[in-house]
Amino acid sequence: DGGITQSPKYLFRKEGQNVTLSCEQNLNHDAMYWYRQDPGQGLRLIYYSQIVNDFQKGDIAEGYSVSREKKESFPLTVTSAQKNPTAFYLCASSSLGAGRSSYNEQFFGPGTRLTVL
Amino acid sequence: KQEVTQIPAALSVPEGENLVLNCSFTDSAIYNLQWFRQDPGKGLTSLLLIQSSQREQTSGRLNASLDKSSGRSTLYIAASQPGDSATYLCAVPLTSGSARQLTFGSGTQLTVLP
Numbered sequence: 001d002g003g004i005t006q007s008p009k010y011l012f013r014k015e016g017q018n019v020t021l022s023c024e025q026n027l028n029h030d031a032m033y034w035y036r037q038d039p040g041q042g043l044r045l046i047y048y049s050q051i052v053n054d055f056q057k058g059d060i061a062e063g064y065s066v067s068r069e070k071k072e073s074f075p076l077t078v079t080s081a082q083k084n085p086t087a088f089y090l091c092a093s094s095s096l097g098a099g100r101s102s103y104n105e106q107f108f109g110p111g112t113r114l115t116v117l
Numbered sequence: 118k119q120e121v122t123q124i125p126a127a128l129s130v131p132e133g134e135n136l137v138l139n140c141s142f143t144d145s146a147i148y149n150l151q152w153f154r155q156d157p158g159k160g161l162t163s164l165l166l167i168q169s170s171q172r173e174q175t176s177g178r179l180n181a182s183l184d185k186s187s188g189r190s191t192l193y194i195a196a197s198q199p200g201d202s203a204t205y206l207c208a209v210p211l212t213s214g215s216a217r218q219l220t221f222g223s224g225t226q227l228t229v230l231p
Binding site: 004040041088105111113 | 126159160161166206218219223224
């Protein structure tokens with residue numbers, strides 16, 4: 001089955017601890033994204049990547065880091081600098097259309113719920 | 118900066134009713150608009166994507182319309198069923214900077230009562 005997987009489903013972090021959320025896709029998509037969702041709110045973009053070894057900050061990148069060493073994988077690290085990390089984290093991917101300003105449909109993984117103890 | 122608003126925030130209807138969910142956006146220069154469904158504690162499922170050149174898209178009992186000039190989109194659900202209960206989100210890509218960032222509304226939580 002083609003799709004996006006995220007692990008773990010639930011994650012608990014202690015104060016001052018870094019944690020890494022996994023995102024893998026087998027859709028052969030070039031672009032991958034990380035979003036954060038807080039209760040009763042829409043999604044906000046943390047980071048995105050359009051190509052291996054390159055990524056850009058979204059609206060709320062502070063306290064997060066990412067890497068893109070493989071096309072299929074885009075892990076997100078929530079660092080101790082993120083003061084309010086408790087949230088639902090969603091990973092997405094999409095193909096890239098022709099031209100800089102093109103956009104293609106984004107597909108989402110099942111999410112990881114992170115809770116700070 | 119693009120802002121996306123969804124009204125109402127929550128909606129409860131009896132089974133079988135036809136209903137309309139609303140989405141408005143402040144910058145009408147959009148490439149397209151995407152509607153998603155989210156079940157509690159789950160990821161997003163794409164329902165419909167309307168390109169800027171289109172006015173409507175249909176999938177089964179769902180019909181989405183787009184009026185760029187007025188900055189509005191509606192999602193019409195016909196003959197609602199309890200299985201339609203979920204949160205519905207709309208999103209538009211940014212048209213400045215990178216076109217691949219999505220701006221989301223906060224969603225409409227729909228409950229269909231049996």
